[in-house]
Amino acid sequence: MLTRKQHELLMFIHERMKESGIPPSFDEMKDALDLASKSGIHRLITALEERGFIRRLPNRARALEVVKLPDSMNPSLGGRKARFEPAVIEGSLGKVSAPPARGVATEEYARPVSIPVMGRIAAGTPISAIEQHTHTIQVPPEMLGAGEHYALEVRGDSMIEAGIFDGDTVVIKKQDQASTGEIVVALVDDEEATLKRLRRKGNTVALEAANPAYETRIFPPDRVKVQGRLVGLLRKY
Numbered sequence: 001m002l003t004r005k006q007h008e009l010l011m012f013i014h015e016r017m018k019e020s021g022i023p024p025s026f027d028e029m030k031d032a033l034d035l036a037s038k039s040g041i042h043r044l045i046t047a048l049e050e051r052g053f054i055r056r057l058p059n060r061a062r063a064l065e066v067v068k069l070p071d072s073m074n075p076s077l078g079g080r081k082a083r084f085e086p087a088v089i090e091g092s093l094g095k096v097s098a099p100p101a102r103g104v105a106t107e108e109y110a111r112p113v114s115i116p117v118m119g120r121i122a123a124g125t126p127i128s129a130i131e132q133h134t135h136t137i138q139v140p141p142e143m144l145g146a147g148e149h150y151a152l153e154v155r156g157d158s159m160i161e162a163g164i165f166d167g168d169t170v171v172i173k174k175q176d177q178a179s180t181g182e183i184v185v186a187l188v189d190d191e192e193a194t195l196k197r198l199r200r201k202g203n204t205v206a207l208e209a210a211n212p213a214y215e216t217r218i219f220p221p222d223r224v225k226v227q228g229r230l231v232g233l234l235r236k237y
Contacts (some may be wrong), residue, residue, distance in 0.1 A: 002051070002070060005191050008033055009044045010053050014066050023064040036189070043192060112138040113149075121152035121170065121185060123159040123195045139171060143232040148174040150228070152185065152195070159183070159195060162210035164233060170195065171232035176225065183230040189223055198226070 002010065012032050016024045026038045035041060045064075048054045053070075057063035114136045137151055154168045162183060164170065178184045180200045186207055187193050196207035199216075205224045208216045 002048075002053075003191065005033060005040075006044055006047055006051075007070060009041070010048055010066070010069070013054065013064060014069065017064075017066060040189065040191060111141070113141050113144060115139055115144075115149045115151055115171070117151045117153065117169070119152065120155050121193055121195045123154045123156040123164055123166070137169065137234070139232070139234075143171060145173070145231070149231070150174060151234070154195065158209040158211045158214040159197075160211050162197070164195070164210070165235070167236075169234040170230055171234065172228035173231045174228045176227070178226045178229050185227040185230075187225040187227050188217075188219065190225070193227065195230070 009029060009032075012029060013023060016022070016028075024032070026041050029041045030038050033041070033044075045054070045056070049056060053066065053068055055065045055067050057065060117135050117137055139149070139151075149171060151169050151171050154164055154166060154170055157166055164183075172185055178198050180198060182198055183195065184198045185193060186196055186198065188207075194207060196209060196217075199206040199208050201218070203221070204218050205221050206216050206218045207224070
């Protein structure tokens, strides 16, 4: 599946190629999708290329080739309605009841909890918004507390000084608010998701890495949505 923005860009490139035989420029793509900068187009192009929808031709400026279209554009599949990857965490997530009173043991509360792994999260250069549910993992209930939870596979090294490494799985409590200093899943411009420490500075929101090789990114608050707060981490050796 594609995110809505990925789908819009793919169809814009496809239509322009049909009309003129020449791919649109990055400025034209930025304006067509109403994005603030060309960096967002670069991320979308990379995502489409990774998913096999387009191909970048080497040693040629503006050289893009549309390799395939979504299933919804394929007449042999009955023109099914396009479905998009969520730009927010959706669905029935792993729920945990409040723990029993002290001294009261219950078999129900002691059982591991199944929570969904919702794809990958960037701890480095931001990637496209969080992918769909891929599989589930078992997590001890004492790691979770009450509420809804999900897990994400970490890609990148921007949080290594917080003990979060490439390949780790982070456990996230779903919530749309967080205190300054907490590590959160942040959605920027409804299109890119990243794992960073949240800092509120006056009328701005800062997404702070835990690696001096990465710069802190600062946004107006309306460009950042909190998708959840880090509550646990799983690692395979």
